[in-house]
Amino acid sequence: MVRMERMNGLGNKILVIDMRGRTDRVTPEAAIRLDAHPDTEFDQIMALYDPREDAPDGWIDILNSDGSMAQACGNGTRCVVDYLTRETDKDRFAFRTIAGALFAERLSDRLISVNMGAPIFDWEKIPLAGPAADTTHVALPEPHEADPALQRFSAASMGNPHAVFFVPRAVDSYDILAFGPRYERHPLFPERANISLAQVTSPSSLSLKTFERGAGLTLACGSAACAAAVSAARTGRTGRKVTVYLPAGALEIDWREDDDHVIMTGPAEHEWSGRVDPKTGEWCQT
Numbered sequence: 001m002v003r004m005e006r007m008n009g010l011g012n013k014i015l016v017i018d019m020r021g022r023t024d025r026v027t028p029e030a031a032i033r034l035d036a037h038p039d040t041e042f043d044q045i046m047a048l049y050d051p052r053e054d055a056p057d058g059w060i061d062i063l064n065s066d067g068s069m070a071q072a073c074g075n076g077t078r079c080v081v082d083y084l085t086r087e088t089d090k091d092r093f094a095f096r097t098i099a100g101a102l103f104a105e106r107l108s109d110r111l112i113s114v115n116m117g118a119p120i121f122d123w124e125k126i127p128l129a130g131p132a133a134d135t136t137h138v139a140l141p142e143p144h145e146a147d148p149a150l151q152r153f154s155a156a157s158m159g160n161p162h163a164v165f166f167v168p169r170a171v172d173s174y175d176i177l178a179f180g181p182r183y184e185r186h187p188l189f190p191e192r193a194n195i196s197l198a199q200v201t202s203p204s205s206l207s208l209k210t211f212e213r214g215a216g217l218t219l220a221c222g223s224a225a226c227a228a229a230v231s232a233a234r235t236g237r238t239g240r241k242v243t244v245y246l247p248a249g250a251l252e253i254d255w256r257e258d259d260d261h262v263i264m265t266g267p268a269e270h271e272w273s274g275r276v277d278p279k280t281g282e283w284c285q286t
């Protein structure tokens with residue numbers, strides 16, 4: 001059994017599983033068993049493995065609740081930092097995931113910043129299934145909704161694929177469950193996509209709701225907040241510093257001019273500690 005922390009990032013349900021010192025991996029079977037129990041159901045598992053030369057604070061595997069691997073998880077990364085700050089007085093961390101290097105900094109007991117890297121707008125790298133000259137306005141081929149606001153989106157990758165639909169009304173006024181699953185698996189998205197509704201509320205703020213790839217409707221999606229903020233800035237809807245409002249709070253996004261990197265700042269919350277068998281998913285609270 002290894003240490004497992006039940007945490008959340010603005011309500012995004014995270015399990016941090018500490019695999020340091022081991023050579024095995026958290027299995028998809030364990031992930032599916034953990035998600036099947038109401039106390040351990042999650043959006044993402046952040047599995048932390050031993051440091052490496054190119055990852056001084058550890059390698060992180062990100063597992064969605066459907067067992068699929070993800071390249072980025074902003075809310076989950078903040079939870080890993082919060083977990084590690086209970087064993088060290090370090091403030092700066094360098095990880096690596098399948099998408100590359102990932103840097104984070106603890107700003108206070110409540111706030112953690114994650115450098116999510118530079119957004120990717122090239123249709124082939126997002127990826128989209130076909131050419132898109134302008135990824136700020138991509139028309140979604142049939143099957144799509146009748147509402148014109150749900151027929152075109154801005155596409156971006158934060159290491160993981162995002163489709164952001166800018167809508168004129170409150171994001172909660174749309175039934176995202178009616179089209180989110182179909183849009184997530186639309187043929188235009190060869191690696192599926194995180195589907196977000198964004199309502200711009202000022203030149204420096206927007207509200208967001210996301211149907212996540214591999215996890216479904218979540219209370220918050222950090223990488224989607226980044227994708228929505230850069231898409232809003234690209235289309236002149238906002239500046240490069242945006243507050244993204246979610247049901248449980250806000251994320252501050254800063255798309256830096258100097259290095260094109262996106263810095264996401266927000267909280268992480270610890271709920272309970274436990275232990276888990278990474279092979280079978282058998283667990284207990286401690």
Ligand SMILES: N[C@H](CCC[C@H](N)C(=O)O)C(=O)O
Nearest residue numbers: 070073074075160221222223
């Ligand atoms: N479902 C996402 C991964 C988690 C993203 C989200 N929880 C975040 O905080 O960034 C994907 O498969 O691309």
